[in-house]
Amino acid sequence: MDRQAKAVVCREWGQPVQVETITVEGPKRGEITIKIAACGVCHSDLSATTGKIQYPPPLVLGHEAAGVVVEVGEGVTDFQEGDHVVSSFISMCGKCRQCVRGRPVLCEHARKAMFTLPDGTVRTKDSQGEPLNVFGACGVMAEYATMHVDNCVKVDDKVPMQNAALVGCAVMTGVGAVFNTAKLEPGSRAAVFGIGGVGLNAIQGCATAGAEMIVAVDNNDRKLAMAREFGATHTVNINEVDDPARAVKKLTGGVDYAFECVGAGPVVEQAYKSLGRGGTAVVVGVADPKDKTSVTTLTLPADERTLKGSWLGSARPQHDFPRILGLYQAGKLKLDELITRTYPIEDAAQAFDDMVAGKNARGVIVFD
Numbered sequence: 001m002d003r004q005a006k007a008v009v010c011r012e013w014g015q016p017v018q019v020e021t022i023t024v025e026g027p028k029r030g031e032i033t034i035k036i037a038a039c040g041v042c043h044s045d046l047s048a049t050t051g052k053i054q055y056p057p058p059l060v061l062g063h064e065a066a067g068v069v070v071e072v073g074e075g076v077t078d079f080q081e082g083d084h085v086v087s088s089f090i091s092m093c094g095k096c097r098q099c100v101r102g103r104p105v106l107c108e109h110a111r112k113a114m115f116t117l118p119d120g121t122v123r124t125k126d127s128q129g130e131p132l133n134v135f136g137a138c139g140v141m142a143e144y145a146t147m148h149v150d151n152c153v154k155v156d157d158k159v160p161m162q163n164a165a166l167v168g169c170a171v172m173t174g175v176g177a178v179f180n181t182a183k184l185e186p187g188s189r190a191a192v193f194g195i196g197g198v199g200l201n202a203i204q205g206c207a208t209a210g211a212e213m214i215v216a217v218d219n220n221d222r223k224l225a226m227a228r229e230f231g232a233t234h235t236v237n238i239n240e241v242d243d244p245a246r247a248v249k250k251l252t253g254g255v256d257y258a259f260e261c262v263g264a265g266p267v268v269e270q271a272y273k274s275l276g277r278g279g280t281a282v283v284v285g286v287a288d289p290k291d292k293t294s295v296t297t298l299t300l301p302a303d304e305r306t307l308k309g310s311w312l313g314s315a316r317p318q319h320d321f322p323r324i325l326g327l328y329q330a331g332k333l334k335l336d337e338l339i340t341r342t343y344p345i346e347d348a349a350q351a352f353d354d355m356v357a358g359k360n361a362r363g364v365i366v367f368d
């Protein structure tokens with residue numbers, strides 16, 4: 001059935017987001033409709049409003065949400081009404097070569113589901129009846145969303161929705177970069193460049209995995225203070241040093257793992273330069289498509305360094321989302337503390353402004 005829903009929409013790159021009442025159609029074959037309970041506000045949503053992420057507007061934002069299944073399409077057997085689910089902006093077909101080798105974030109069909117559902121169409125229309133694209137095949141910054149089951153992960157209904165939502169992007173991206181991409185060994189020395197929602201999660205991932213030293217690097221003292229609460233042992237404010245990489249090296253002797261959580265060539269260079277011999281730099285931040293970086297080539301063989309990327313924390317969402325929420329339930333990951341502030345959907349523009357101002361570890365839109 002069609003449902004009316006308030007939704008946060010980008011109408012035009014460079015303009016503030018707006019809240020509209022849209023129509024969300026019921027599920028087609030292989031799809032489910034979810035009543036969204038909570039949706040995190042992510043820098044990638046902002047990037048979609050500026051054109052840094054080039055999903056064509058008009059676009060329903062949101063890719064980090066949790067909610068309850070309210071309608072199930074034909075042929076769906078793994079979900080039923082009442083199930084709690086978290087959105088995954090990576091569409092995982094489960095059958096292609098990458099999926100079956102355990103790398104679903106690299107699913108060969110994922111590119112079919114960037115700003116539409118995997119079949120290339122959408123279930124969202126504005127008040128004029130015009131189609132609205134959906135961020136990452138999700139578009140979950142809305143009261144309802146119809147998604148393909150390949151973009152949904154069932155989770156324990158005992159986890160509060162606003163905490164569960166965050167595993168869909170920030171937590172999975174940061175913690176997964178440490179657990180899955182880097183496979184950080186206990187006793188390692190690590191540095192995290194850029195302390196947003198993802199960076200904080202990289203820090204707590206390092207702490208949970210048993211890192212000996214964790215250096216947080218940012219330009220904002222408030223964020224560096226948050227980083228300490230999430231397990232950073234040292235901090236570097238880049239405004240107070242000439243060369244952040246050298247400052248990290250002075251503290252640690254060169255790190256075994258550096259996590260770049262900004263998405264900018266010069267920061268990737270800093271992360272790489274902060275490595276000790278045998279170190280690995282993991283690029284987590286999503287850069288502009290034209291952005292470039294450079295490394296001193298000789299250091300790759302001579303120091304056996306590694307420069308690699310991490311997409312959604314190299315997640316196997318069906319396995320990792322429940323696993324991470326289990327670590328939260330066991331008291332080993334902080335998710336409550338990540339949520340600095342919640343907003344009603346009417347205040348979405350404020351939530352974006354607060355993110356730009358660096359006020360929140362995470363701001364979350366909560367729905368009635």
Ligand SMILES: [Zn+2]
Nearest residue numbers: 042044169170
């Ligand atoms: Zn995100």
Ligand SMILES: [Zn+2]
Nearest residue numbers: 093096099107
């Ligand atoms: Zn696949």
